[in-house]
Amino acid sequence: MIREIQLPSRIESVDQAAVEADDFAKSCGFGDDFVSAIDLAIRESVANAVKHGNKFDESKSVDVTFADSDEGFEVTVRDHGAGFDVDEIPDPTNPENLLKANGRGILFMNSFMDEVSWSNHSDGGMVVKMLKKK
Amino acid sequence: MSDITITERQAGDVTILDLAGKVTIGEGSVALRTAIRRLLGEGKNKLLLNLGGVGYIDSSGIGELVSSFTAVKKEGGTLKLLKLTQKIQDLLAITKLLTVFDVFDEESEALSSYN
Numbered sequence: 001m002i003r004e005i006q007l008p009s010r011i012e013s014v015d016q017a018a019v020e021a022d023d024f025a026k027s028c029g030f031g032d033d034f035v036s037a038i039d040l041a042i043r044e045s046v047a048n049a050v051k052h053g054n055k056f057d058e059s060k061s062v063d064v065t066f067a068d069s070d071e072g073f074e075v076t077v078r079d080h081g082a083g084f085d086v087d088e089i090p091d092p093t094n095p096e097n098l099l100k101a102n103g104r105g106i107l108f109m110n111s112f113m114d115e116v117s118w119s120n121h122s123d124g125g126m127v128v129k130m131l132k133k134k
Numbered sequence: 135m136s137d138i139t140i141t142e143r144q145a146g147d148v149t150i151l152d153l154a155g156k157v158t159i160g161e162g163s164v165a166l167r168t169a170i171r172r173l174l175g176e177g178k179n180k181l182l183l184n185l186g187g188v189g190y191i192d193s194s195g196i197g198e199l200v201s202s203f204t205a206v207k208k209e210g211g212t213l214k215l216l217k218l219t220q221k222i223q224d225l226l227a228i229t230k231l232l233t234v235f236d237v238f239d240e241e242s243e244a245l246s247s248y249n
Contacts, residue, residue, distance in 0.1 A: 104193040
């Protein structure tokens with residue numbers, strides 16, 4: 001089962017994505033604990049796409065896909081921004097970065113999902129794929 | 135309806151903010167920032183954030199806690215945290231921020247620590 005949604009680049013889309021994920025995951029039979037575990041990763045990935053990818057440009061969408069696969073719950077989030085090199089994001093747990101206000105979203109995505117990968121879409125924008133295993 | 139409610143009370147020279155709701159990207163984080171800046175403007179710089187009623191926080195909210203901590207410290211004050219939920223404690227552990235914040239379970243213990 002797959003669900004695709006397109007969201008505008010605004011803060012409210014973060015909540016909307018989480019609600020859609022919750023609904024989709026439960027319709028696929030995933031339990032409350034599982035849904036709770038993926039919730040923050042989905043919010044952080046959509047927030048990144050809205051804020052850093054599309055830079056709040058409402059003419060650019062955030063494209064989100066949820067899929068129930070044999071492995072587990074898969075989420076793909078694509079923005080239409082300029083892209084970035086994920087390896088250049090500073091580690092927020094390094095002592096010199098601890099007091100920075102930003103930069104912890106990717107850490108949370110990696111912490112709450114089993115697999116997270118980043119790529120540049122051939123038509124532009126960044127794509128993050130995440131998997132939470134069953 | 136607002137995502138977050140912030141209630142202020144005074145215990146001696148310590149200002150306690152009881153937070154209830156969500157501290158997340160957008161309204162919740164902005165409300166916390168506004169409250170902290172206002173208190174600093176009033177010369178109140180011994181602050182205790184009671185997070186016991188915070189049901190949800192994201193990286194933006196965690197970032198706002200850090201910004202508040204540094205803003206208060208810059209003014210010569212202290213910001214401490216009270217009653218972390220298990221979820222917030224987990225997130226502060228993941229981000230290694232438990233090494234930064236003074237954290238208390240009991241309000242009386244937290245208030246004593248300012249002396």
